[in-house]
Amino acid sequence: MPFAATVLTLYPEMFPGPLGASLAGRALREGAWSLDTVQIRDFATDRHRSVDDTPAGGGAGMVLRADVLAAAVDHARERQPDAPVLAMTPRGRPLDQARVRSLAEGPGVTVLCGRFEGFDERIFEGRQVEQVSIGDYILSGGEMAALVLLDACIRLLPGVMGAASSGMDESFETGLLEYPQYTRPVDWEGRTIPEVLRSGDHARIEAWRRASAESDTRLRRPDLWERHEGARARPPSGARHENGTK
Template sequence: MAFHATILTLYPDMFPGPLGHSLAGRGLEKDLWSLEARQIRDHATDKHRSVDDTPAGGGAGMVLRADVLSKAIDACSEDADERPRLLMSPRGRPFTQKRAYELARGPGAIIVCGRFEGIDQRVIDSRQLEEVSVGDYILSGGEMAALTMLDAIVRLIPGVMGNMESANTESFENGLLEHPHYTRPTVFEDMAIPDVLTSGNHKKIAEWRLEQSERLTCQRRPDLWDAYLDQES
């Protein structure tokens, strides 16, 4: 079964967006994966198609209603639907390359894109939504986060990338950031490609790349570096 993503959103026209181009877009054309965006408002019950209300206890902003969003989730979830239900949320667990691989190997995902101040906690609890964060920052809604997450997942689906070796050597694959890259011209503004990369000695090239990855990870991501050292010990 091909990976199938169902997006619940107030802005379905945002999809597939950039996912309709490049690797992900070609994967869509080849039916290696599929996507549908559903309008949450279609499950509103009043004439104004209201989906939000003021927060209980007071405070700023509006909250997506439990009765409306639960119907939207139920409508796209059959009894045998084993797809995980993901909620894009800045308070969720950080999305990682490991999680991208796990999802890429599965049947797909139901992805809820929040708006306003958030969604009613009772929907998260009753529909067992997995809260996912793409970073420690706030976006206007979950749509851009969902696009980012899907791009990371889809490129790992077999057949989407022409050369899976590219994925295997990228940042995070071995717990390290990726090494620097170079290509022609050999000299650019008095800066030459490191000699080792043009030496033809594949062992030394591999050693250089590992050293560079370790240096960059130690400098820029001490959290990853500590985990890498624990893994190597």
């Protein structure tokens, strides 16, 4: 079965958008993954097809109603019972490559796109919905975040990137930023490709790439570097017991 993506949205016309082009688009046309959009407004129960209401306690903006969202989520779950449901929201857990890989290895995903002031919190109490954020900034809605999430997953599907090893050395796959990349011409405006990359010495090249990745991560993303160093410092399972400590 191909990876199946279902998007719950007020703007289904935004899909596939960029996912219909390049590698993701080709994979979609070839059947490596499928895309279905569900109009949240179809689950409204009043004659105005209302999906939102004013915030309880007052305040600006509108909030997506839990009853309408729950009906849309239930509909998607009936069609894809094994797929996790993710809500794109700045209040969610930051998306990382490990979570992307776990999603890509599954049967698919249902993505709930927010709008306005966000979701009635009770949707997360009444339904199993994982809250996910793609960064510390605000978008007009969850659709752009859903495109990011799906693109990250689709590129990992078998055959989408071509060689299976294509994505293994990229940023975040090893907990580090990727090392700098170069290509021809060797000399450009007086700037040359580092000599080590032209040496043909694979051991030296590997060492340079590793050192560059560590240096760039330490300088540009100290948060990643701290997590990476913390992971390296942890002893392997059982090591403490072998040393006679508890």
